[in-house]
Amino acid sequence: MAIGTTRQGRIIKGVAGKYCVKTAEGEILRCFARGKLRKDGELYVGDEVEVDDFGKECVIKEVLPRSSMLVRPYVSNIDGIVIVVSPLPKPDFLLVDKLIISCIQQGIDSVLCVNKSDIDEGDRLLEAARKEYGAVTTVLSVSAENGDGIGQLRDIVKGRYYCLAGQSAVGKSSLVNALAGKELMETGEIGEKSGRGKHTTRHVEIIEFEDGTMIADTCGFSMFEIPLFDPMFLASYYIDFDKYRENCRFRGCTHTVEECCGVKEAVELGKIPKERYERYLKLYEEFNKRWEKRYG
Ligand SMILES: Nc1nc2c(ncn2[C@@H]2O[C@H](COP(=O)(O)OP(=O)(O)OP(=O)(O)O)[C@@H](O)[C@H]2O)c(=O)[nH]1
Ligand SMILES: [Mg+2]
Numbered sequence: 001m002a003i004g005t006t007r008q009g010r011i012i013k014g015v016a017g018k019y020c021v022k023t024a025e026g027e028i029l030r031c032f033a034r035g036k037l038r039k040d041g042e043l044y045v046g047d048e049v050e051v052d053d054f055g056k057e058c059v060i061k062e063v064l065p066r067s068s069m070l071v072r073p074y075v076s077n078i079d080g081i082v083i084v085v086s087p088l089p090k091p092d093f094l095l096v097d098k099l100i101i102s103c104i105q106q107g108i109d110s111v112l113c114v115n116k117s118d119i120d121e122g123d124r125l126l127e128a129a130r131k132e133y134g135a136v137t138t139v140l141s142v143s144a145e146n147g148d149g150i151g152q153l154r155d156i157v158k159g160r161y162y163c164l165a166g167q168s169a170v171g172k173s174s175l176v177n178a179l180a181g182k183e184l185m186e187t188g189e190i191g192e193k194s195g196r197g198k199h200t201t202r203h204v205e206i207i208e209f210e211d212g213t214m215i216a217d218t219c220g221f222s223m224f225e226i227p228l229f230d231p232m233f234l235a236s237y238y239i240d241f242d243k244y245r246e247n248c249r250f251r252g253c254t255h256t257v258e259e260c261c262g263v264k265e266a267v268e269l270g271k272i273p274k275e276r277y278e279r280y281l282k283l284y285e286e287f288n289k290r291w292e293k294r295y296g
């Protein structure tokens with residue numbers, strides 16, 4: 001077999017075993033994967049890879065160490081997630097909670113974009129999002145439709161690499177187009193009967209802007225399980241609980257059934273939103289069940 005030149009680049013798209021790798025010089029190499037990298041789950045969009053360049057054909061032979069890695073959406077080496085919700089389809093805050101936990105686990109940033117501000121009557125969703133997440137992350141009001149808040153979003157992602165994440169039809173691809181100022185990505189509709197999205201975006205793809213900003217458009221999803229860990233650590237990902245934890249009587253308080261719990265007191269006093277705490281309990285239960293099934 002001919003010996004190729006080794007080159008480096010980043011996977012910006014991968015469909016059915018074929019990958020587009022962009023080099024530092026901006027050249028796009030069309031690649032296959034070698035050996036075990038051919039298996040599902042071995043290569044992520046965002047991966048920095050070494051490629052054997054045989055001229056017509058290129059082969060990915062190695063993945064460089066990743067700084068971050070997510071399974072939902074399926075991306076690597078990101079600096080942060082733009083979590084998108086909208087008034088329609090109906091927002092799912094449990095999904096938002098899980099994405100924020102993923103960000104904290106991976107040591108990356110998050111921003112919550114309340115999209116479709118043009119149809120958010122009385123700013124209801126925006127107000128709810130601010131109440132639930134104001135103490136946790138940046139909450140932005142945006143509209144891909146009329147350009148509202150897009151400048152602020154652009155400032156946040158500038159020069160960095162963010163992926164978009166959220167349910168189908170919340171407007172992720174529309175936001176990429178708004179940020180780019182042109183129609184790069186295909187956008188879809190909401191089913192009239194179901195009120196849900198139609199999963200228009202089928203592949204993760206990185207779009208690079210002239211100033212070096214990179215945005216990965218991703219596929220919508222509603223179900224997602226965080227990789228399992230001991231439920232006793234769940235509360236440590238709720239940074240808005242932090243300052244009330246010192247009022248818990250017991251060390252290692254899980255803020256569920258214990259007496260004299262500072263977090264529960266804060267919920268009673270309205271300092272922690274009740275709904276946020278209730279979702280915590282739900283997720284705690286979910287983790288407990290999974291944990292017992294595996295280790296019980
Ligand atoms: N009114 C309004 N509609 C919007 C806005 N942004 C997106 N939409 C509409 O919402 C629908 C879904 O938009 P997409 O950008 O395809 O949504 P997506 O999140 O990429 O969906 P998937 O690719 O299926 O995950 C389209 O009909 C858009 O025109 C907005 O700011 N305001
Ligand atoms: Mg899309």
Ligand SMILES: [Zn+2]
Nearest residue numbers: 248253255261
């Ligand atoms: Zn407690």
